[in-house]
Amino acid sequence: MSLHDMNPTIKFGTMTIIMFGLALFYNPWTPLVIIVGTLTIQLLATDVSWKKWSLFLIPFLVTALGTFWTTLVFGKELGGETWVTLLGQDISKEEARIAMSLSLRVLAFTVLSLLFMLTTDSKRFVMSLMQQARLSPTIAYSALVGFRFLPLMQREMYQLQYAHRLRGVPLDTKWERIRHVPKLLLPLLAGSIRRAERVAFSMEARGFTSGKRTVYERIDIKPSDYMWSGIFFILFGLSIWIGI
C-alpha cells in the first residue's frame, strides 16, 4: 500500500489544502512537525530515491537558509533581551522564533511538493484529473502532447546553437549562451507552432474531438485513498495542536 498508488487528484487536493492551511499558523513547531511527519511517510511508504530528492531539495534549502538569515538581520527590531549574539548581531528569542517559523514554512512546502512530485506519474495525474476533477479531455491531452514536445524542443535548441556557433557567434561560455537566447526564441517558436499544428491535425484525423469518448484505463478512488488523506490530515491536526 504505497503512496505511489494513491489517487493523484485526491493526493493533489490533500497536499494543497495542507499547504494553504500551513500559511495560517505562525510558529516554528507546526511546519517542523509537518516536515518530520512527511519525511517519515516518505521513508516508510514510498521508494523515492533519496539522492534525487536531495538534489531537488538543494535550491529550496538555500532559499530557506536565506529566508532565515535575512529575517534575522533585516527583520524588524523587536527589542527584548539579547538571547544570542551571532556575527555581531544581537538576536532576541522572539526574533529567532520568527526567522525559524518562516524558513521552516518554506521547507515544509518544499517537502510536501517533492513528496507529491516524486510519487506521482504525470500521465496518471492528467488522466485522474480528467476522470475525477472533470478536466476537459482537450486540455488534458494537450498537456500530454506538451510533455512529449520538451525533448524535441531541446534537440532543436542544440541544433540551432550548433549552427549559430559555426557562423561565428561566440557560444562557448554559459553567459554567452544565455545572452544569445533571445535570438533562438523566434525560430524555436516557429518550430513549435508547426509541430503543434501537425499534431492537432493528426489527433483530429484519429477522431479526437471535444465530444464523447470512452475511457479504457479507469483511475478509481479506493478506500485506501481516503485512509492516506486521513493520515495527512491527522498529521496536520497534530502539528497545529503541538504548535499551539
Next chain:
Amino acid sequence: MVETESLSFRFPESLDTILKDVSLSIKPGRTILTGASGSGKSTLLALLNRLYPENCDGILEGRLELLGRSHDDYAPGEINQRVGTVFQDPDTQFVMERVEEELVFTLENLQTPVEVIDQRVTEILESLQLTDYRNRHIDSLSGGEKQRIAVACAMVGQPEWLLLDEPLTHLDPVTANRFVDWLDHLDNVNVIVVEHRAHLWGDFFVFFFELDQGRIVRNEPFQAVDDFTFNPSPAPRQAVEHYVVDEVERDSFRLKGVTLKARIGEVIAILGPNGSGKSMFLRSLTESDRRVGLVPQSPEHLFFMNSVEQELQFGHEESIDVVLYELTLEDKRVLHPLSLSHGQKRRLAVGIQLLSNKQLLAFDEPTAGQDEPSLHALEILMKRHAAKGQTILFVTHDLSFANIAHTFYLMKDGELSGPFGDELWGDTERLRHYRLAGGRQRCHSMI
C-alpha cells in the same frame, strides 16, 4: 468513394485558389495523387478526411461527395471512423508514450466499448505483424517503425479508406522499400497516397492522378515510373586540398577519423543509410576545419537576424551586393529570413557561407522532402558553385540525386570508405552491403 465536380478551394487570407475546377472520381482500390510542391495535392487530401475546410475556414465551391454523402453532411470526427490517415512526419503523429496507449487513445476517440478495446489492439497488432511493439516507447523507434505504428493507429478503427500523406519523406530508400512491401500486404482497405516520388512505390497502385497548380492534369491507370534523372558535373581541377576529420565518440558510437582529399571544383557525395554516422561526419568535418561551411537540412537553422540583408552582413564588412545578385535574392533584401521559401532559404544559407570565405560547402541531406523542380534548382546551384572553384560535398541517401557527383564515399558504422568513381553503380554487391539498394529499386540512370 470520392466524387467531386468543379471543386475549387482557397484559404480565407489569400485570393489564390489552391484547387481549381477539380472534377474527379476516386474508385475503390489503390490511388496515387501526385504533383509538385504547391500543386494542391495535400490540400485535396485534407479535404478528403475533412480536416479542411473547417480547421482553416477555407472557402470551398463545387460538389464534394465523400462515401456517398455530401462533405458538409458529416458531424465533426464522424468521417474519421471510416477514413484513417497517416502523415509524413513520424515525430508529430503521436500523443501518448507507448504504442499500446496510442492505439487505446484512438479507440477511445472512436467511442469503442471498453470491453473490446484490448482485443482490438491485440488483433490489429497481430494482423500487421507488430505484436512485439506493443509495449515499446514510441520515442525509441526508428522513423520506419514509427510510420508502421502510425498505419496501425489509422487501421485500428477498421476504416474503409486509408490516406497517406507523403509517408516516405523521412525514410531512407531501403526502409522506404520495406515499408511499401509491408503495406502491400494490407487487405480489405482502399488506399489513397499523396506522393511526389511515385518511383518509390514500384507497381503498388492502380489509379493515377496528377495535379498541377490546382488542376487535374492527368487521370489514367497507374504505370510504374522511373526515378528522376540527374547528370554528373563537369570534371574538377587538379589542385588538391586536405581536410582532416577528427575521430568522435558519442553514446557508444564511434566515428573514425579520416583525411578527406578534395579537388577544387569537385562534387562529392557521401552515401549511407539513416544512422550510419553521416551527420556526425559532417559535424566533425565542420568543427575540425574552418574552411568548411555547412548548409543544414533545415537551412533556417542558420538564421538569427531580422532581414536577409542583416543576415548576410553579419560578422564582416564586405559588400553583399554581388552575392545577393548571384543568388537572385536582390528583391528579398529587407524580408525576414524565416518568411522565404525553402529554395530561397537554401540560397541564403549558401550566400552566408560564401561571404565568410568558405572553400568547401557541405550540404546535410539537401534532398529530403524535395520535389523534382526543387531538386533541379539544387543541382544547378551546386554545379554553378563547383564551376566557380568551390568544393561541394553533400550527404544523402538519395541515389538518383547522387548522380550529380564525380566522387562518392560510402559510410557505414561510422567508417568512411572510398573514394569511388562511377564504377560504384555497377557494384550492386557493395551497394547492398551499405544498405543502399533495395528490392524495389528500379534501375537508375547510369552514365
